Structures are given as C-alpha cells and as structure tokens.
Amino acid sequence: AIGLQTSSSPEGPWKDEGLVVKTREHDKLNAIDANPVLDAEGNPRMVYGSFFGGIYITPLDPLTGKLKESGYGKNIAARDRATEDGAVEGPYIVYNPMFRKYYLFVSYDSLFEDYNVRVARSDSITGPYVDMNGHDMADTSYLPQYEIGNKVLGGYRFSEGEGWVAPGHNSVLKDGADYYIVHHARGETDKSWPYLHVRKILWTAEGWPVVSPERYAGEKEQDIPKRLLSGNWERIVIRQEVDGQVEAEPLRLEDGGRATSGSLEGHWSFDGKRTLTMDWSDTSEGTKEELLLLPSWDWELGRHTLIFTGMNEKGISIWGKRISD
Template sequence: MIRLRRRLVHAAVALGTVCATLGAAHPAVADYPGPGYVTGDVAAHDPSMIRTPDEYVLYSTHNRVEARTSPDRIDFTRAGSALNTVPGWVYQYNSAGDVWAPDVSYHGGRYWMYYSASSFGSNHSAIGLATSRTGRPGSWVDRGVVHSSDTGDDYNAIDPALLVDSQGKWWLSFGSFWSGIRMIRLDPSTGKLSPQDDTLYHLATRPAAPHAVESPHIVEHGGYYYLFVSFGLCCRGTDSTYRVMVGRSRSPTGPYVDRSGTRMLAGGGTEILATHGTIIGPGGQSVLGDSDGDLLVYHYYDGNAGGAPRLGLNRLGWDEQGWPYVS
C-alpha cells in the first residue's frame, strides 16, 4: 500500500501537468487537453478500470475480457484475461466467443463485471455478469446472462454499465444504435433483473439514422445523475468519429437533458471531448471515482501511429453549474 500511495502521487503530478499545460477549465474543441501520460500495454478498447487494495486493474474488449494492471495509473502491463474460459452462452451471440465492453465496479464486498456478446451490426446480443472477490484477472466467475435482445427488438443489449443510486437501488444502462440507450433495474442480491420492476426505460437516442449513440455510463454528482455516452462511429482508426457527450437528470431513469435543456431522447447532449489534433475519435468511456478525484477512462485512435487504439485518461472537473469538463 505504501508503494501504491507513492505511485499515486506520481500519477497525480503527471495528470496535473497535462491539465496545466494543455487545457483550460472550459476548453473549446480545438483546446481539449491531451490524454494524461500512460505507457506500457495501452491498446485497450472500451476500458473500465478499478482500484483494488494493491493496484489498478484495467479491463477492456476482446480475449475473454482483456486485463492490464498498473501500480500508479501510468505504467500498464498486460495481465491475461478476466475469464479463464469463454462461457458457453457467449457462442450463441458471437460464434468466435468474443466478448466486449466490460463494466467493473465494487459493491457489497465483491467486484461485479457486466460485459456483452454480439457481432458487428447485429442486435442479437446479450449482457452477462461475472463476479470476483479480488478483482484480479482469472478470478472471475461467470453468472450467466442478465439481459438479451434479438433481431425483432428495437434496441441492442450491449455496452452495459452499473449504477447504484443514492437510495441503494441498482440500475443497468446499456445500448448501441437502434433506439439508443436503455435501462433496467437490478436485484442487488443477484445482480440480475429485479423481480419488482421489469420496465425497459428509455434514456437517450439520436433521431436521425444511423442513430449513432452507445456506451452509456452514469455517475451521481451534486444531486444529479450524469449520463455519459459516445456519439458517432467507433473502431475505424483515423476515420473514427466518436465524441463524448453528457446530459443530466434528477432521477436515474431520466429525463436527461443537456446544458441547453434539450432532452437526450430528442438527440441532445453536451460535448465534453472530441477529436483534436492527432487524438481521434475519443469515446467508449467510463468514469473512475478515485481518491484524488474523478477520472475519465476512454479509448482513442492515435493519428501519429496510423490510427492505433490507445488508452486515454483525463481528470474530470465540475464547473459552477455542476457540469463536467475534461482537464
């Protein structure tokens, strides 16, 4: 733990330097700050990061949920995969057994991982759950399917993210294209669908085709719930158009509105990060509440490296109106 605290100081200095030199408190698009300095194995898509008592563990898309560890949020080392084997149910949704977009958090003495199985362009998809007592790679036990969608549905059950609200209720947001971002209520004792509420809530969409909104993540701050999403297209290297948008609501189930008051169900969203310079298509984001503040965790494509995927880390600040900004 002493070593971890020392390395945390180094991480704070590194990210603080980026904030001071590359970005103002409310940057214009051209002035978005660059990502904080990271090194090692940082080719991560759809990253979600936890802090265990000993280190940080970053989980991401592919390879039974790829795992990377870091003592300080700077140096990342590939550390195998979350799951030792591909659960049998995954093959019903992805013939190669590939899994995507994990969301990892700690509640009630254990770590919870929600992740998805699908194939590109299809909404024959499912969200699974795995749990662990340590959060370490290889320690996760699959608990099966939580929710699924099929070709007759108007939504896509991928990109899950867990929210535990101020009342202790559990919610799972998810969604990609189709009708946008959806939410279900969960039972905290199982992490699966609540027997008390089977409503499929609707949080956000983009009315115009191709309805490109996905990767929801909700955090609570100052009495509001903030819904972070990615607009645009992922996974196209230097042609990627992802950008990070946000809206807020007094209730986990909405309605979410942007800074101008436009509902996210009407296509609204306030941009907080987009392509700038060689940082292309930032998105697939999550938020880590760490001991030194909130951290935006995302991927982008490196214009200096032919569009190779990279891990992005930036601090999140909150302005006087309570809106987040990247620093």
C-alpha cells in the first residue's frame, strides 16, 4: 500500500492523508516504490510498482495528491516472470530539458546479489520508454538480462580495493545543471551491509545518461589536458548478461593513439575537451565507444585520478580509471 502524509515543512509535523493506492495478493502489480513526478508542463503523476506485474504510471490530483483516475494507471515497464531474476522495481523518472526527454530508471534482479540499474527514455512521461536499441521496456518478449534497457550501473571491481555488488534502487537528484544518481550498494566482503552511494551522472552527445565509476567527491565537469590521457588505465564493461560483479581489465593508451586492452587492439582519439573516443577492431560487443572524462577521487587507492564513463554503439556502458603513466 502507498499512503500520503502532508506538511508545511520538510521537518513536519506530518498529517496522515490516508491511502493513495493498495494492491492485494492476487493483483497484477505491487503497490510500493512510489515516485511522484512532474511532467514538463507541471502536471503531477506517480510512477510506482515493484517486483511482479511491472511498473505503472498514473496522474495525481494536484489538490489532494491522490489518484486522479480509478485503476492502476498505465504499464510502462515489465518482465516476463515474477521471480528474483525477473524482478523490475524501484522506478524513478527524471526530465532533462536539454534533450526534451523523460528518463525511466528501474532496478533489475535480486537486491542481495545482482541488483543493477537500467534506463530507457521517452518523448512523453507516459511512455513508451525505449532503450538505445529501440526496445520498449514494457515488451516482455525480449530476454530480460540480455536485450532490454541500458544497464548503467551494476556490480564491479577494480583490481585493487574492495568492489561493490548489487547497486540499485536509485533516485536522481538534479541540482542546477548537474545530475546525480543516489542508490544503495553492498560491499563484496560482507553483503549484509548496504551503503548509500552518490555518483555523478554525465550525458552523452546523443542524450543518454551515464554514471561515474567512482562515488562523488565534489568533482566538477571541466576540460581535460590531452597530456594526461596516455598511460595505464583500467576498463570495466558493464555487460547486461553478467550477474554480480564485473572485473576490471588493463587498458593502455599510448601517445601515438594506439590502445590495447586484453585481446583488444585499436586506437583512441580526443576532442581536446572532455570526450575520449575508442575505436576497436571488430568485436561482438561493439567497436566504437564515446567516453566522457572527469577528474575524480580514487576511492580504492586514496588519491586523485581521471575517470571516464560512456557507452558503445550497442548501448553497453563502459567505465575506466587512470592508474599510472
């Protein structure tokens, strides 16, 4: 059940306004994880729903905060089975006026083991929400792990320091022109303890959100000198099909533009400002990566560093961190 309380101050006191929506055991959805959201014209809606039955959106009465229409609303995201490996929950919608798009963030899978965050976007707040490959998040014919949603956050581990598992159930904070993703995650050595993470969101030229591989530490977007790019990095590919952690792989950027990472060999180029482009020889995961550079705090090594975050032409998220010259 989702209820409503009101107050003239964020600190309270709060008045109980009663029930907004309730579901029962055999209903087609689960009435939790409420996210009230305004569309670009200021009209209030609520996106909600969890685990089985999918995600729904419904208009709210601006005077009462209750549902404006009877029923559950419109289904905008779903998966094909009501199990932990078929879960979709924790919806959050944000509007980006620069791209005139609505972005739906949802979490997949088990919050204890392999939670991950997927994103799709729409021209309308009520959908349809499609990923970079044009797949509708409400279409259950796609394989849930492999074929649906831009996976922007999942379990990972750099070569040194503790990694993280099951990051998810996010919110998005818009602070002026800056965007941040707020979510919980579990340390790999003791998954019983969840922690709060805040990470910077950057936006690709095509208007897709990508997430920093390091937790936020006050960094600002800025132009990066080219001389800082060559050297040894670590690269993480946030593969859709991987349950749990993804391990970092070595990445070497040479002064002449040559790039190597494991069995991959290719070239890198730089726009002179903030975008690093990787061109690899043909791989099944895509050959071209648009990567956004950002100064960052290295939480694993306790020092300043450079990171990149972006995606390839197939919508697979790519992370990186500079290690040494």
